Amino acid sequence: MADELNYIDKIVRDKVANHAVESSLNNWAHIQRAAFWKNFFTFRIFSVNAYYAVAIVMIGIGSLSYFIEPASNVAQFNQNDQLVAETNPSVELNPNNEAANRNTPIAQIELTSKSPIIDSKAKDYQIDYKAELAKPNPSDIAKLSKIEIPSSTEPIALDRKTEIQNKNASLTDVVHPDEISETPSPKLEKEGHADAASLIASNVTEEKTGVLVDVESPTIVDEKLDSENQEEASLLPVDFISEENTIEEEETIEPSLEENLAPESPANLEDAFVLAEQASLIGDLNYMPLRSLVYSNSMAFDPAYRLLYSDTFDYYVPPAERYLWRLGVFYAPIYSTPQNYASNPEVVDVIRQKEKIEKPAMTFSTGVSLQYQGRKRIGFQTGVGVTQLGDLFSRGEYSDITPYSYPKYPEGGYNEIDTILFFNLDSLLQGVEYIDTIFDPQWVEDNTMIEGADTTKYKGAKVQNRFTYIEVPFLFSYNIPGPRLSYTLKLGMAAGFLIQADGKKLNTENEFEIVDFEYDSPKYRKVNYSVLAGVDFNYRFHQRFSFTTGFMYRRNLFDVYENYPYGLKYTSTQVTFGIQYYL
Amino acid sequence: MKRQAKAQKELYQRYAPLMRAICMRYTHDFQEAEDMVQEGFIKVFTKIDQYAGTGNFEGWLKKVFINTTINHIKKNKNLLFHYDISEVHYTEDAVTESNEDYFSTKTNILDVDFSEEEILKIINKLPDGYRVVFNLYAVEQMNHKEISDMLNISISTSKSQLFRARKTIQKCLIELAEMKVEHRRQREDKQRKKSPLRLIV
Numbered sequence: 004m005a006d007e008l009n010y011i012d013k014i015v016r017d018k019v020a021n022h023a024v025e026s027s028l029n030n031w032a033h034i035q036r037a038a039f040w041k042n043f044f045t046f047r048i049f050s051v052n053a054y055y056a057v058a059i060v061m062i063g064i065g066s067l068s069y070f071i072e073p074a075s076n077v078a079q080f081n082q083n084d085q086l087v088a089e090t091n092p093s094v095e096l097n098p099n100n101e102a103a104n105r106n107t108p109i110a111q112i113e114l115t116s117k118s119p120i121i122d123s124k125a126k127d128y129q130i131d132y133k134a135e136l137a138k139p140n141p142s143d144i145a146k147l148s149k150i151e152i153p154s155s156t157e158p159i160a161l162d163r164k165t166e167i168q169n170k171n172a173s174l175t176d177v178v179h180p181d182e183i184s185e186t187p188s189p190k191l192e193k194e195g196h197a198d199a200a201s202l203i204a205s206n207v208t209e210e211k212t213g214v215l216v217d218v219e220s221p222t223i224v225d226e227k228l229d230s231e232n233q234e235e236a237s238l239l240p241v242d243f244i245s246e247e248n249t250i251e252e253e254e255t256i257e258p259s260l261e262e263n264l265a266p267e268s269p270a271n272l273e274d275a276f277v278l279a280e281q282a283s284l285i286g287d288l289n290y291m292p293l294r295s296l297v298y299s300n301s302m303a304f305d306p307a308y309r310l311l312y313s314d315t316f317d318y319y320v321p322p323a324e325r326y327l328w329r330l331g332v333f334y335a336p337i338y339s340t341p342q343n344y345a346s347n348p349e350v351v352d353v354i355r356q357k358e359k360i361e362k363p364a365m366t367f368s369t370g371v372s373l374q375y376q377g378r379k380r381i382g383f384q385t386g387v388g389v390t391q392l393g394d395l396f397s398r399g400e401y402s403d404i405t406p407y408s409y410p411k412y413p414e415g416g417y418n419e420i421d422t423i424l425f426f427n428l429d430s431l432l433q434g435v436e437y438i439d440t441i442f443d444p445q446w447v448e449d450n451t452m453i454e455g456a457d458t459t460k461y462k463g464a465k466v467q468n469r470f471t472y473i474e475v476p477f478l479f480s481y482n483i484p485g486p487r488l489s490y491t492l493k494l495g496m497a498a499g500f501l502i503q504a505d506g507k508k509l510n511t512e513n514e515f516e517i518v519d520f521e522y523d524s525p526k527y528r529k530v531n532y533s534v535l536a537g538v539d540f541n542y543r544f545h546q547r548f549s550f551t552t553g554f555m556y557r558r559n560l561f562d563v564y565e566n567y568p569y570g571l572k573y574t575s576t577q578v579t580f581g582i583q584y585y586l
Numbered sequence: 587m588k589r590q591a592k593a594q595k596e597l598y599q600r601y602a603p604l605m606r607a608i609c610m611r612y613t614h615d616f617q618e619a620e621d622m623v624q625e626g627f628i629k630v631f632t633k634i635d636q637y638a639g640t641g642n643f644e645g646w647l648k649k650v651f652i653n654t655t656i657n658h659i660k661k662n663k664n665l666l667f668h669y670d671i672s673e674v675h676y677t678e679d680a681v682t683e684s685n686e687d688y689f690s691t692k693t694n695i696l697d698v699d700f701s702e703e704e705i706l707k708i709i710n711k712l713p714d715g716y717r718v719v720f721n722l723y724a725v726e727q728m729n730h731k732e733i734s735d736m737l738n739i740s741i742s743t744s745k746s747q748l749f750r751a752r753k754t755i756q757k758c759l760i761e762l763a764e765m766k767v768e769h770r771r772q773r774e775d776k777q778r779k780k781s782p783l784r785l786i787v
Contacts, residue, residue, distance in 0.1 A: 034627045
């Protein structure tokens with residue numbers, strides 16, 4: 004029989020197969036625009052697209068901030084910053100090595116003009132300490148970190164001190180007169196020596212480049228001397244310890260305390276007291292490792308200055324360590340996608356239907372966050388927020404076809420049967436408006452029955468499902484710092500406490516009708532958990548404020564309902580915008 | 587970029603009329619057909635790299651548009667093929683012996699010259715399910731297995747939809763043919779009546 008009707012196919016095919024209908028150019032403009040944007044948001048390696056654009060913008064911002072901002076470990080210090088000695092120096096890492104590894108200047112100390120003496124000394128030394136220092140070459144830094152400067156262990160005979168003073172600046176140049184002690188130090192009294200370290204430190208004041216010093220592990224200048232002569236050699240000024248000036252060739256006389264102090268000479272007297280003071284202080288200095296190495300002009304490097312005017316100095320402390328806690332507010336539009344699945348095989352068809360008519364929806368998340376940044380870049384984040392998940396429950400017009408079999412006489416002719424004569428009470432009660440019934444006329448095949456179908460068209464419907472949670476996240480974070488722009492990778496979980504549910508669903512008896520969830524009262528899960536993963540870009544535009552943006556992926560761990568055959572979980576992606584305050 | 591835009595426009599101008607006609611075969615709503623054309627070309631321009639370069643480009647284009655059209659109908663109209671041939675006991679055998687005049691009808695129909703518009707009007711009057719299956723089978727020349735896979739229906743449903751579509755088209759064509767014959771006869775009668783007058787004059 005089917006073959007007998009093949010000629011119908013041929014008639015139609017011959018007429019319509021190559022049929023053409025002219026089109027308007029208005030359509031073309033629309034197509035061109037839409038295709039451009041669709042292409043733009045599709046990633047292709049060899050074409051311009053949104054992903055490349057975002058990357059270029061991010062790199063641009065990063066580069067800009069790199070040039071605008073000095074290196075991350077250069078900080079400005081205010082008058083309130085204090086030099087604080089380490090409480091437990093033995094456990095502190097050698098900052099020299101860290102500096103060498105980082106290949107960046109360790110710190111730049113900026114002196115304040117709090118102390119007038121610094122200004123005057125700066126003039127004496129022709130040092131512009133307020134000027135920004137040029138950024139050193141990383142390879143130079145690596146070299147500098149290996150420079151060994153003797154300090155603190157080399158006693159120097161006081162009779163040679165004058166000689167040194169003639170050549171170089173003495174400690175008297177760097178000590179405030181008020182700080183001179185009236186009492187000679189017991190160490191000076193006993194040994195008649197001053198500590199070489201302070202002198203050597205002051206000797207480098209002429210240098211205007213940065214110097215790195217490892218205070219923790221000072222070295223002896225000349226290790227070639229045998230142990231027998233070490234003691235003798237230690238009484239000599241550093242300059243004299245050389246192969247040419249051996250101990251044997253030059254007779255050394257240990258001066259007496261009285262001679263060395265030279266009480267008749269006010270200058271010497273002053274120096275003696277100064278040296279005494281320094282001797283005691285340098286001792287402390289040896290056990291006070293620097294928090295960071297100093298890259299600065301020599302004046303700032305001078306240990307005496309650091310000790311005596313500690314309130315005008317500080318060492319650089321990286322922001323991540325200084326501002327461990329950050330408090331922020333955020334808002335994030337969410338692209339929420341429903342994931343339907345059947346926990347009961349009997350409802351597979353309904354789930355398939357749901358998948359066709361449920362679409363992702365835009366929702367939001369907002370709240371406050373608290374972030375802790377640890378010293379090892381690892382930290383955590385928590386907070387509290389309101390998060391809404393949901394979907395767009397959208398269905399276009401649909402037709403419900405009711406098959407029928409009905410006795411009819413006489414045979415032959417067409418018959419129409421309308422199953423809904425006036426209105427569809429059931430559908431109206433359920434809030435689904437129908438449009439009309441369309442009769443499907445049927446040819447009466449024999450003299451007893453007609454078989455056919457009546458089609459009822461229903462109007463489309465659009466509803467939104469919304470589930471609102473109070474959410475408490477806990478995420479581990481890994482921070483990648485930069486001058487201004489830092490990146491934070493985050494991974495963790497969030498507990499969501501349901502506070503409002505506005506849900507619609509397909510009628511289980513007639514899967515083409517949308518009804519309220521209250522229709523058969525499913526139980527909502529009151530507490531649901533989600534897995535969160537994302538990345539934040541943190542742009543610090545102020546010492547204590549930063550702007551944050553980022554991407555976050557979220558996936559429900561459990562169903563929205565409890566004990567319900569229609570499984571529903573949400574996956575969502577969000578773009579976060581926020582402001583953070585460094586506590 | 588400019589060259590690409592130019593090429594796209596040329597492609598659109600060349601194939602848009604044909605593709606619009608395809609879309610209009612699947613829907614009786616002109617605006618909906620316009621939407622399908624737009625959707626189809628956007629898909630073509632964004633996925634043109636998927637065209638292997640071998641084979642008939644027009645064929646590939648048609649395939650994209652047919653898929654777009656079917657998806658569009660399924661999405662917006664909830665196209666349903668609810669009653670299976672076995673469910674409603676409506677089998678092809680039920681009508682095999684019913685009309686003896688099929689052959690004569692066939693002969694009559696084949697004698698009549700139908701226009702494209704007339705055929706399209708008849709197709710557009712078909713219910714969605716009939717129309718889609720008939721188009722896929724008769725015009726696109728897909729088999730029932732392919733149709734059932736594409737529309738997610740059973741093969742028997744596809745067959746029953748096709749059968750019903752053919753029957754409906756046949757009925758419409760017969761009516762149309764009869765109208766045309768009648769119209770021709772009336773015109774001939776008119777001319778016959780007018781002819782003697784002319785002779786007299």
